[in-house]
Amino acid sequence: MVERENRRGGRRQEREETPEFADRLVxxxxxxxxxxxxxxxxxxxxxxxGDQRGRVGFGKGKAKEVPEAIRKATEQAKRQLIxxxxxEGRTLxxxxxxxxxAGKVVMRTAPQGTGIIAGGPMxxxxxxxxxxxxxxxxxxxxxxxxxxxxxxxxxxREASPRMVAQRRGKKVADILGKSDAPATDAAAEPAEA
Numbered sequence: 001m002v003e004r005e006n007r008r009g010g011r012r013q014e015r016e017e018t019p020e021f022a023d024r025l026v027x028x029x030x031x032x033x034x035x036x037x038x039x040x041x042x043x044x045x046x047x048x049x050g051d052q053r054g055r056v057g058f059g060k061g062k063a064k065e066v067p068e069a070i071r072k073a074t075e076q077a078k079r080q081l082i083x084x085x086x087x088e089g090r091t092l093x094x095x096x097x098x099x100x101x102a103g104k105v106v107m108r109t110a111p112q113g114t115g116i117i118a119g120g121p122m123x124x125x126x127x128x129x130x131x132x133x134x135x136x137x138x139x140x141x142x143x144x145x146x147x148x149x150x151x152x153x154x155x156x157r158e159a160s161p162r163m164v165a166q167r168r169g170k171k172v173a174d175i176l177g178k179s180d181a182p183a184t185d186a187a188a189e190p191a192e193a
Contacts, residue, residue: 022052023048023074023077023128024047024049024127024128025046025047025070026046026144027045027145028044028070029043029044029045029046031043040064041064042062042063042064042069044061044062045073046058046059046148047061048121048124048125048128048148049074049081050125050128050129051130052129052130053130054086054089054129054130055081055082055129056128056152056155057078057080057082058149059075059078059079059080060076060145061073061076084129084155085158086129087109089130090131090133091110091112091131091132092109092131093158093159093161094159095107095109098153098154098155099140099150099154100149101141102146103143103146103149104140104141105122105137105138105147105150105151105154106137107122107135107136107154108134108136110133112132112133113133114134115132115133116131116132116133116134117134117135117136118135119137119147120144120147121144121151122136122147122151125151138150
């Protein structure tokens with residue numbers, strides 16, 4: 001925490017920038033605007049931010065200088081974070097598809113040790129999210145903006161067994177099909193006979 005004095009001489013607490021988020025620059029694009037005197041160049045940056053424990057977001061920023069564009073994109077990404085439930089903290093709960101415009105991505109769960117099998121922009125999202133094992137394929141547009149939006153769209157629709165059980169008003173064991181009742185009945189029958 002940083003303390004600074006305000007105008008009245010009192011102290012006020014200011015929060016420092018949270019270092020818990022990691023960010024990854026996915027794409028930087030130089031754009032030019034033709035004006036009377038020639039061309040003016042600007043930069044557009046695409047950044048993915050995450051805490052590597054189930055939260056991820058992306059942002060884009062435009063400015064005359066690269067560092068300023070990256071800073072704007074990072075700030076926007078931190079405002080647009082989504083939480084994604086992970087199975088065992090390493091993979092997805094179920095296979096999902098994501099779409100945005102012409103971008104379509106397919107993401108599948110994977111056994112331990114598989115690693116992240118995904119292309120460029122999707123890999124950045126999975127790394128910032130904290131997923132260790134996933135198999136993903138981009139089927140549509142190769143535009144990094146559309147690929148990231150499609151990936152975030154799919155991840156936003158992922159549901160954990162706990163969420164599904166809560167929505168249906170059931171227990172998690174009922175959803176997963178691992179109820180203890182049949183096992184105890186089977187064990188009790190031979191003792192009675």
